[in-house]
Amino acid sequence: MAAERRASVTWNGDLMSGSGTIDEVGSGAFGQLDVSWPARSEEASGGKTSPEELIAAAHASCFSMALSGGLAKAGNPPEQLRTSAAVTFVPGTGITKIALTVRGRVPGLDAGGFREAAEAAKKGCPVSQALAGVPEITLDADLDA
Amino acid sequence: MPRIQREASVAWEGSLSRGAGVAKAGTGAFELPIDLPSRIADKPGRTSPEELLAAAHAGCYSTSLAGEIARAGGTVERLNVACTVTLDEVGDKGHLIVSSELDVRARAEGIDAAGLERAVQAADEGCTFSALIRASASVSVRAELESN
Numbered sequence: 581m582a583a584e585r586r587a588s589v590t591w592n593g594d595l596m597s598g599s600g601t602i603d604e605v606g607s608g609a610f611g612q613l614d615v616s617w618p619a620r621s622e623e624a625s626g627g628k629t630s631p632e633e634l635i636a637a638a639h640a641s642c643f644s645m646a647l648s649g650g651l652a653k654a655g656n657p658p659e660q661l662r663t664s665a666a667v668t669f670v671p672g673t674g675i676t677k678i679a680l681t682v683r684g685r686v687p688g689l690d691a692g693g694f695r696e697a698a699e700a701a702k703k704g705c706p707v708s709q710a711l712a713g714v715p716e717i718t719l720d721a722d723l724d725a
Numbered sequence: 726m727p728r729i730q731r732e733a734s735v736a737w738e739g740s741l742s743r744g745a746g747v748a749k750a751g752t753g754a755f756e757l758p759i760d761l762p763s764r765i766a767d768k769p770g771r772t773s774p775e776e777l778l779a780a781a782h783a784g785c786y787s788t789s790l791a792g793e794i795a796r797a798g799g800t801v802e803r804l805n806v807a808c809t810v811t812l813d814e815v816g817d818k819g820h821l822i823v824s825s826e827l828d829v830r831a832r833a834e835g836i837d838a839a840g841l842e843r844a845v846q847a848a849d850e851g852c853t854f855s856a857l858i859r860a861s862a863s864v865s866v867r868a869e870l871e872s873n
Contacts (some may be wrong), residue, residue, distance in 0.1 A: 581813075582812065583766075583773075583811070584766050584810070584811050585778075586776070586779055586842050587783050587804045587807070588783060588805065588806065588807040589787045589807075590781040590805050590806075591788070592803065592804075593801055594791055594792075594795045594800070594801055598801065600788070600804075602783070602784060605779070606779075607770060607771055608769050608770055609757055609758070609770055609772035609776070610772060611803035614754075615788070620788065622729070627753055628754060629755060629789075631781040631854060632729070632781075633750050634733075634855070635781045636731050636733035637733035637749075637757070637777045638774040638778045641735045641748045642774035643735075644737040645737070645741055645746075645759075645764070645774075647869075648737055649741035652869055657739070658737070658740075659738070660738050660744075661734065661737040662734065662737075663735045663736075664733065664734035665734075666730050666731070666732040667730065668730050668804070669729045669853075671729070673763070674856065675853055705851070706774070706819075706821055707774050708805055709822070710822040711861060712861060713860040714857065716744040721752070
């Protein structure tokens with residue numbers, strides 16, 4: 581079954597001095613998030629989100645779900661996974677790197693098994709596949725100490 | 726050009742089908758609950774990776790189009806960009822993102838329908854996310870110039 585997800589943005593004015601708002605998303609989970617070019621292309625975003633931050637959130641959540649599913653299928657359901665995705669954006673070039681970091685609490689699994697499952701999730705999750713054109717996607721996976 | 730890094734993190738508890746997570750933006754702009762039922766069924770109030778991608782694509786494309794209209798000598802008054810991302814099960818490949826469709830309504834001065842059409846194409850070529858996702862899924866843009 582196909583699942584469609586929808587979001588809409590309103591932009592006012594030109595690129596450099598104008599700004600936009602993510603007005604609404606189909607689920608209603610969030611809305612009225614401000615976006616602007618300075619928030620996107622400068623170090624300090626002033627609390628505004630950007631397409632790259634939304635992609636980071638999409639990738640971290642897709643990866644977490646795929647890893648949770650993969651671990652459970654192999655008989656080791658996780659208690660907790662903490663994932664971060666850092667997206668590097670070079671204005672004029674595009675997204676050059678995504679760094680995934682995951683720490684997990686998984687009863688009965690050793691670090692090697694966890695890394696293997698994490699590699700499989702990185703490869704298989706739909707967002708990873710959609711972002712396969714990113715030049716570098718790294719993964720740092722380990723169990724909680 | 727500076728390298729800009731944007732980070733988001735997810736804390737997930739429990740299994741895929743019954744567990745749930747929270748996605749937090751590094752900038753603090755959002756903190757959103759996520760779970761599997763929201764992703765594959767219609768469950769209001771919870772977001773999903775695909776909805777976040779739809780928001781990213783709409784945001785990326787609108788900044789790109791604002792730049793292209795100005796480059797063509799037009800003045801943007803308002804752009805409305807809606808994006809629909811579709812996740813589907815594809816044969817033995819499992820779930821894949823198969824398409825992202827953009828629907829644009831533009832209100833701008835100093836540009837005609839043909840000029841807008843060119844700006845729309847250039848914006849698609851210039852939007853990082855369009856280029857990335859086109860490698861594995863279809864991207865379409867439908868645009869309409871609203872009269873003042």
